[in-house]
Amino acid sequence: MAISGMTGFGRAEGALAGWSWAAEARSVNGRNLEVRFRGPPGFEGLERAAREGAQGRFQRGQVTVGVQARRAEGGVAVRINFEQLERYLAAGEAYVGAGRAAPPNLDGLLALRGVVEAEDAIQDPDALAELEAAMAASIGAALDGLLSARREEGASLLPVLMGQLDRIAELTAQARDTAAGQPAAIKARFEARLKELAGEAASEERIVQEAAAMAVKADVREELDRLAGHVDAARALLSGDGAVGRRLDFLTQEFMREANTLCSKSALGALTATGLDLKATIEQFREQVQNVE
Template identity: 80%
Template sequence: MPISGMTGFGRAEGAHAGWTWAVEARSVNGRNLEVRFRGPPGFETLDRAAREGAQARFQRGNLTVGVTAKRSEGAASVRVNVEQLERYLALGAPFMQDGRIMPPSLDGLLSLRGVIEADDAGLDPEVQAEVEAAMAASIAVALDGLAAARREEGTALLGVLHAQVDRIGDLAGQARDLAAGQPAAIKARFEARLKELAGEAATEERIVQEAAAMAVKADVQEELDRLRTHVEAARGLLASDGAVGRRLDFLTQEFMREANTLCSKSQAGALTAVGLDLKATIEQFREQVQNVE
């Protein structure tokens, strides 16, 4: 399976036994897999379905799975809260006795807050289990939709990442060509340094030390070889299946380490400019890698 992103959205709806519901699953970038669930009261067991479903499909990302549900009025029995009704009548009795208000009508009393209550306690356990199973199936559908959205994001990212890796490879090639011309620059700089040291009556040992130090500082062959190896590794990861985001993130750190060393060792302005361009491209690559699962 090609690479996946970590941002996406999935939705599913369902109905059963007088219940209707909607499931929404969304995710954003995250170093690890974190799942948060929000569901209707009385259906806490759905949390497990959401977490296990997410773990089966994803390895990274911050996921939120939400279920909103409603039971139709005809599916729930109702009762009159007599105690609450008596309280309203007792409060209004003095006003009716002195004629300040008319006796209330039945529909008026029943419309008062708390007089009519829905009784959900009588939901049959078998029906409850059927509704939960149907909701869990909708959660799976929403998670499948989220996975598809993340794969679409991965497809879009793939072209961008390939282009950035190619750019890194091109810049490393330019750096290699420029580094080949560094010996001449080192020679000129060493000759100038030699004249300075000669003016100080420098010993031959001191001169040799200076030459060795300049040669070591200017040698970037090792960094260029590692950059080439990292480019090949990045292309291999982008062509592989599964979650490669963590490995790409680590590889980006290695890219930047070599680019920093290249700039610090550079003895030529042109090579330094390429090194800075290389660092900027690697940073852009790093930002995109943060979106890869």
């Protein structure tokens, strides 16, 4: 049995060539797989590694992957991008000349985006590839940690879900026993009502015919058979491998459909009460299923 949840967290750290970093992966419930990434500039290949890594491990959930990286002090050189600076000056020259803007100062110019650049980008392509590969490996390790956490959640969910299915099966059997008394109850109720209206003119034959027709409409054996079948199908899904959350979610809808029909056909207070207990248990089951991948 290896169902997985959709909530968890994983983290991995690494260091190479004067760089250190930490990769984190976390996820929450989601109908589909959605991957979000945030990483350091200059390492564009990491987003692909994060997306492919998440897609290879998960099928559902909102997965967020982040990498924070820094270079050791003294290892970062700074340069001024004079071409970018000249572009800013040219763009503002007309406004300054027309008196619509104050002349720029050095602090303001240096604060503009792209003027001051940290030369921490690795010039050697092979060194950059090696560093990026090491960071990607940490992303994979963080995703593995997330996968383990989600499987642990699945392991804790499994006995809860199985217990709720056992309760649904128990209530279905109880409903079947109670429903066996519906035809007699319908006949007695109809006979009393008919005699109240027609007196002794009410014939036994008519009472039997009308009560039989009403009993057919109130027959819930089909609904109970389907409920039992849905319980077996849900147990089979939970006993298998892979992402079964979508199919379980569909089954909960079918569970509720049958329970609603059972209540609407009920002619006995005890059967209605059992049907309401079924609906409450199915709703609890549905809430837990939302956590299953």
